[in-house]
Amino acid sequence: MARTTLDLDDAVLRELRQRRQREGKPLGVIASELLAHALSEQTSDHPDFAWTSRSMEALVDVTDKDAVWSVLDER
Template identity: 60%
Template sequence: MARTTIDLDPAILRELRRRGQREGKSMGQVASEVLAKALAEPRTRAAPTFEWLSRNLGLPLVDLDDKAAVRVILDDRT
């Protein structure tokens, strides 16, 4: 097994030591198991559900095929 050095939050270090003592394993073994489990989980989260809302807005107020009329309407809004 490879050796490395990592900086851990003191609370994480305490928990790793506590679990190691409880399970009769070294802190390194516990850390490896926890990391392996975390890295095996899917990386993507389920996207929140999204529902399109649709309403009838009636006829357009301008002929959308008439580019000049559309420009006039858009210019009046700015």
């Protein structure tokens, strides 16, 4: 197992030490398990993207000036 140094927040270190007491495992093992779980939960860097498309019909015949003004007046 590789060794490294991490700077942890006090609250995080307290929680790790509490888990060490409960589970009876070394601190490094608990930290590795939690990190591995957190990293496996990440799906991908890019969220799924769904493009919604549907058929769109013209609301008005743009060549009919009176129809265009009629639609604009309604809004």
